[in-house]
Amino acid sequence: MKKLVSLIGALFLILVLGILGFVFWQSPSYKGELKLSGLKEEVEIYFDKFGIPHIYAENESDAYRALGYIHAKERLFQLEMMRRVGSGTLSEFLGPDFIEIDQFFHTLGIPKHAKESNAAFMAQGETPWKKAADAYVSGVNEFIQNGKLPVEYLLLGEKPRLYSLEDMHSILGYMSFTFAMGLKTDPLVTKMSRELGPDYLASISVQTLPEHHVIPNHYPDSLNTENLLVTSELSALLEKLPVPLLEGSNSWVISGSRTQSGQVLFNNDTHIGFASPSVWFEAHLEYPGFSFYGNHLAGIPFGLVGHSRHHSVGLTMFENDDQDFFEEKLNPSNPNEILIGEQPFPIKSRKETLKVKGKDPIEFEIRETVHGPIMNPVVKEIATLTSNPISSWWVFVLEPSRAMEALYQINHAESMQQVADAAALIHAPGLNIMYGDKWGNIAWWAAAKLPIRAEKVHSKIFADGSDPESQPKGWYPFTENPQSINPPSGFVASANNQPDTTRNGIFFPGYYYPGERWNRIAKTITSREDWDLESIKSLQLETVNEVSVENAKLMLSQIDRRQFDEHSQILDELALWEGNHKLNLSAPTLYYKWLYHILRLAMEDELGKDGFEAYLQTFMMIRSTHHFLKHEENKWWDNRSTDIFESRSEIISEALAISLEELSTQFGENSREWDWEKAVTIEHPHPLGAKKPLDKIFNIKTEAVEANEEAVNKLAFKLNSEGIYKVTSGPAMRIILDFADVEGSVSVLPTGNSGNRFSKHYADQKELYAKGKYRPQLMNEKTIKEKSLSKILLLPHE
Template identity: 75%
Template sequence: MKKLLSFLGILIFLLILGLLGFVFWQSPKYQGEITLEGLSQPADIHFDKYGIPHIYAQSEDDAYRALGYIHARERLFQLEMMRRVGSGTLAEFLGPDLVDIDKFFHTLGIPKHAKESAAAFVNQGETSWKKAADSYIAGVNAFILEDQLPVEYLLLGEKPRPYTVEDMHSIIGYMSFTFAMALKTDPLVTKMARELGSEYLKALSVQTLPEHHFIPVNYPDSLLKENLLVSSQLSELLEKLPAPILQGSNSWVISGSRTKSGKVLFANDTHIGFAAPSVWFEAHLEYPGFSFYGNHLAGVPFGLVGHSRRHSVGLTMFENDDQDFFQEKLNPANPNEIVIGDSIFPITSRKEIIQVKGQASIEFEVRETVHGPIMNPVSKEISALTNNPVSSWWVFTQEPSKALEAIYRMNHAQSLQEIADAASLIHAPGLNIMYGDAEGNIAWWAAAKLPIRSDKVHSKIFVDGSDPESQPKGWYPFTENPQSINPSSGFVASANNQPDSSRNGHFFPGYYYPGERWNRISKTITSKEDWDTENIRSLQLESINETYPKLIQFLLEEVRRDDFQDWNSALEMLTKWTGEHQLNMRSPTIFYKWLYHTLRLSMEDELGKDAFKAYLETFMMVRSNSHFITFENNPWWDKKGTDAIESRADIINEALKITLEELSSQFGKNYEEWEWKKAVVFEHPHPLGSQKPLDKIFNVKSDPVEANEEAVNKLAFDLNGEGIYKVTSGPAMRILLDFGNVEESISVLPTGNSGNRFSKHYADQKELFTKGKYRSQLMNEQEIKEKAKGKITLLPKP
């Protein structure tokens, strides 16, 4: 027995020793010297307390080569997931469960578009942005060749192939797809219009309503340039995506007339699906003539958000409608042709091959009309609506992407005009470009190519593809796009809400949010003239929704109090709710479940369970709630299949009864115990975390946060009947910068800067994030070197 125990003890010791050795081998080192192929001169990388690399190089080529190497070392598996989603090669890497996603992306045309964009990028010649991208790619591949790969590759039994410029455009394509709200929304709106009729749509906010908040525009003549008019079941799939979806954002830029320093103050918090690692990788680059602190997507060498010492650039989603679906009319004499007016056009086809891990490859056909790919085979929502082909006309696939050039130009810009010129290169996805500089300029541009539609086209209902008058009619010039340059208000802000009319008086349709965040931002900024990075934090961290307390008052007016005498104190508490979402409050716990059941009892009988669930996941639900509940002639209240005609009061009271019963069962009969924190779950999922027990290893669990819908600090969740709300998206960083002292700018990430599970920087910012704290974005060379927690010197190979 003693010998057995001794043997077991030695075995456990050796296992622990082996595990520690493996962890040490896998952990990225933040100290030492590394030789890097292609480097012309030594480059130093100083790592601060949070593992953010500060790269000092002697040339642009060396700087981007170093960035590519260190970005791959910290985020290679994230890069792998992003490029495989965009290139339609997930099944090759993860197995047959992902075949349908690959088919969807190939049909939509993102891999094809990536090839075309990469070719156009190369054909431009040796531009500065191509040279920088090539250097970055070389750095990524240098790390891949080292073969010290992240543990995820070991678990999957895979190795990465070399990184390419086509992969880079695949990642940009995936980013653009995540903005494409039409794929979720338009089939649902078309279903409502066809099966229920216009009266049902009137109770919703299919388009922006007059009571919503609009972003003001201000067009400066100084930036005008000649720009002529030219012609020219998804939710289930998305749940399988191993990469975060970009969903919204806030940004505001305040002029010196409203700040304590007298200089521009810049704020940005992009709203993206939470994941481990979080989407942004921070890096600071310095080489002669260039200094920039950026937030980078995996695989992209230029910072989509970032700042130099003289300018800062941020972004939010424009949410413009850039995708239409054309229901085609087949030629009766030839099913491989469509009819438009008196003309006949062929349906073309191309073969796509999907490699599948552990199985034979799959060949399938993608058919296309003059409008775009036919989506019926890969969209259950579309195929359920019609047997006729439905083609996707999407702005993104209409021309090669110039996003890399645009972002490079923004990083290197020296003036307001250069930013405007760069923004004009972005054709899709629609982005609100936010800008501020040391000279005192502030600006916002809605960057996208905006299509001209016929008045006959409803942008969220399938278009009659056979009508000649309903065809795309060209583009509005970029100078007509909504924008605001140095407005007299002293600030610009965007929060995914509807921009005011363009210069030509046109309200461009989109999937905009109601503007409650924008309104809070606007009212708060204009209330003071001494803003700085200290006192503006409370706005960025605010969890107040001013609309929902008004809505709950309306609901309470419909309550038959005699039926709820045992709950008088709980209902009285609701009357005092100010719209905050503090964790010890009970009002949010009651409100969201009550809202869910009110909508469910109203809509599920008409839509069915699947379509109702889809409705809850669209922008339309968020911006329709108030209108839906207060709309006097709302036909949704009456239940299908009952003899009685149900009223609004009937539905609201039934929903309240169910809500109180369920919460009593869930949290106890004393409503004082229904604290919001008990209903909120906050976890950052890793692509492998869906497989137990890997969730315990890779997922990052955080303390509950003040989950909310449409507060400035938007921490979103899907409304559901369970009454447990998993926070799915929110600020992917929180940046505050005052040009009174750029080197004192601050930010925070939801998890950490490293994607390596064994790095100490994998989740070292999660507590800062949940507690509403920040850390410095260091740019001062002396401070960086004095405070550095590690230094790697990259040396040229002899």
């Protein structure tokens, strides 16, 4: 009866929303005339087959005002969620379930930093980037005041407040936090170090290992830029965020020496948590002297990724370590001071007030040392590890962000030097800026302000805040940052892996991936010299992981096959596996189940269930697995809860027996029916989709994809005991551009360009994406205007 009532309620809600959509919203209009405040001239906006706006204006201000209006029209609720996260005001909008998240972001300092960055931005005066940002904000607010609000506001009983430049900096703060890996990793590494010791750490990859692949540097003499001086509870908290986390990325740029056309070939696919709508909003702007096709974050007027007719810029996560944690020593004679050596330093305190929907406001205290905010009250992993104050020293909040200026300059750059100068303005988060142009240049810059640490400081283990020798020592100049400009190899590539030693001898620490994707990219690119837009697609869509093959062979070498005679067929298939993840294969189904149980049996007795789950969600799991498996003397093999000493072969054999039994129950006795497709699910969740039955309305599901751990076309999932793998992140777009035909570039988004549930462009790219297909990024004016399905004409108010 309860299920029936629930079903009737769900059907009723769907019916009501359907009626509301038909009567009030319908499919949002992509045609007609509108008057827009502040316009100087008419603006034409043409929409192509996939709802990409092509904006034609007579001046810069009108172009960005129009972009703001259209961006809000298509992505206002996404903008709302992102600014609420970055400003620490989710609970005001969504209720008390988000109080802990708001307190966490306020303590970390992101809302405070947004205010400081905005003040610095305003203090620059009427710069070109401020004028463009102001125009964009005005366009957003025009829609908020006069447009049809998305249905999400009706369901929540809310209305949006006006957008501001401070909100814009809050969104950049949200983005920067998603790149910060320290809070997700360092408490766990510290726990391992303190409770287990160096022998256990030696069997995992806390730092980059010799067998990992590094990005080669190539420093030019001619290009110079200005020198600029755990448990799983946190992961569970972050899973409540109504916006996706930025997680990784691939990008490579091939010089004309290796392409069929003799021109540069540019590729980028940023890896971001799946969401509905997906993160990137595509828009094409044209006004006299400017032509740019960009991928935008909601609320940001300048493309983080994009291309003009003469240059293209992409990004991946640098993954540099820019956050340290200091364990403080309280002054015995004054608990409101810490000691560094014998010198006391005050602990400052400030009050923050949270507005909570349906509740009274909450006031809470944030305490800060000279190293940064004390995180114990908002990070349970830290609170359970020590009672001493732990301060977060995070590069991002140490100085105002100049990201808005940098992005404007990158979008409007006329040369490689101008992009390098703009990249030098980005102090955090760490980004790999990828570059190619029509003049044949290719480049990669690791953009970040890199701290000089004391030799005794391990960047992933809590430092002794009272030791004068453990304090930060300054900054490396940007010109020494990892980079490669027109290298002899004929390509630059980054895949979140470790850059090689810089010319000043620094092997900078970070949360880097092992380089398996980079190695596949590098080997493939150097295998031929006639690449073009069509042939390079096979690399961008590849789901092969060579290291998984090595792991599988090692695992098979540790078992006595005679004990598993009845499963010889699936073991033979795994032995012949080439590391691809085709949906009709059974080898991946066994491999990931077996790997999970190996790691669980080896590590759960030391870390506990929650600690083990936390480990599975760190970068360490991916880059440690091969090293972990091949290390026979690995301390983790022994189960500390038993009196006997368990060996590697015993743990691996036991894990296989458990896996085969579970798979037989899950998919049947016949292993030929254990297709990878049956173990994979993919869904793009909407913020309201967490409440059933709204998931049926807002979330987007697609057919199964070739999910994998660390292939070039990385479609990531978490290892788990259930053996059903929900793909949670992947390429947030796939871009390919040949400078022989800039107007023929292609891309695809995971869902669609619109965030409006009633738009025909809400999910019109999902099948293209799932099937590995592309659609054009139109820039030819004649083609756009002739093939456009609809047009909006924006008129100035008289």
